[in-house]
Amino acid sequence: MTNTNLYLPFEVDFKELEQFPKTIRKNNFFELIYIVDGTGIQIINDNKFQYRKGNLFLVTPQDVHSFEILTPTKFFFLRFNEYYIKANSQNAESEMILRMEYILQNASHRPGCILKNKIDKPLIASLIENIISEQNNQQIYHQKIIEQFVNTIITIVARNIALKLPKNIKETTGEMVLEILHYIQENIYNPKQLKAEKVSKHFNISLNYLGKYFKKQTGETLQEYIANYKLRLIEARLLNSDMRINEIADELNYSDESHLNKVFRKHKGMNPSEFRKKYTK
Structure with missing residues (x-):
């Protein structure tokens, strides 16, 4: 190589x-x-x-x-x-x-x-x-x-x-879901704006339709997409910054470092410190 x-x-x-x-x-x-x-x-x-x-x-x-x-x-x-x-x-x-x-x-x-x-x-x-x-x-x-x-x-x-980012997005995907994704990315540090009720109101669509439409277009529920997006941000900070775990938790609005550790371990099979040590050697 x-x-x-x-x-x-x-x-x-x-x-x-x-x-x-x-x-x-x-x-x-x-x-x-x-x-x-x-x-x-x-x-x-x-x-x-x-x-x-x-x-x-x-x-x-x-x-x-x-x-x-x-x-x-x-x-x-x-x-x-x-x-x-x-x-x-x-x-x-x-x-x-x-x-x-x-x-x-x-x-x-x-x-x-x-x-x-x-x-x-x-x-x-x-x-x-x-x-x-x-x-x-x-x-x-x-x-x-x-x-x-x-x-x-x-x-x-x-x-x-x-x-x-969402696994099922294609070139034919509707414009609305792309606007929703952009809205999520803009508000990822403001969890109040990411509640389903807020999103549906912002785009003037019913809560029920929002859930079905988003899942059909992206293959993920709205909350699954938000959670996975935050995980990607955590990974980026672990691999490309010197931020402490509690600082990342605070930035991404987890209740505390323990909460972030629990969520991260559930999806990655290891805690953030172990992940950083393993992939930044």
């Missing part, structure tokens, strides 16, 4: 390959890989996915990945680390923090294209085409323009990861 490093806040690269390097790679950064053209197989964490033109993949520092190229493939690579995201959060704090959390909390995601929102596909294609053009022409301010494009791409990725 080859470990690769990133020495700049972000890097962009464009390659046309007939054969992908044989070594299995593990990065110390996040990598977005866009298929400009070509076909083949993405291999990530021993899972396989057939790729084609227009697919966008997110590879995280926890992922082991490679590609099998079936027809000559044009790859676009965008590599960035969490420090790049944190640096940008000074200018747009709340939005960028959410963006970082979306990426980090889904550190162990399934293989496949992350673009679940149809309208984002041509937008991503256009942004990447413009980055390649700026990179090739090297006109004045090209680096600053590329950085703006990169920020937009990361924002779109965050949106698509957010839409992907």
Whole structure:
């Protein structure tokens, strides 16, 4: 296995390959890989996915990945680390923090294209085409323009990861459930706003319809989704911050550290401290 490093806040690269390097790679950064053209197989964490033109993949520092190229493939690579995201959060704090959390909390995601929102596909294609053009022409301010494009791409990725969280969300999923998911994510630190009565009132739908509709669209009940979403946030903090367990419990409105420990152990089979020790070695 080859470990690769990133020495700049972000890097962009464009390659046309007939054969992908044989070594299995593990990065110390996040990598977005866009298929400009070509076909083949993405291999990530021993899972396989057939790729084609227009697919966008997110590879995280926890992922082991490679590609099998079936027809000559044009790859676009965008590599960035969490420090790049944190640096940008000074200018747009709340939005960028959410963006970082979306990426980090889904550190162990399934293989496949992350673009679940149809309208984002041509937008991503256009942004990447413009980055390649700026990179090739090297006109004045090209680096600053590329950085703006990169920020937009990361924002779109965050949106698509957010839409992907429930296991049964598809491209045909109704707009209302996507709005409900966004509402939940915005109010995850305010449990009073997440009561079913509040949600149904906010969207002007009956309580009974809300429950049936949400379960049909996502495969989870409203409360199951909220609980699982909070678990992902806990995992992100355990793996990517120095926050104490009681601080995480307070932030996510658990009654105390003991309550968080009980909930976490029920779902993960170990308490948060054991989880942190096991996966941050």
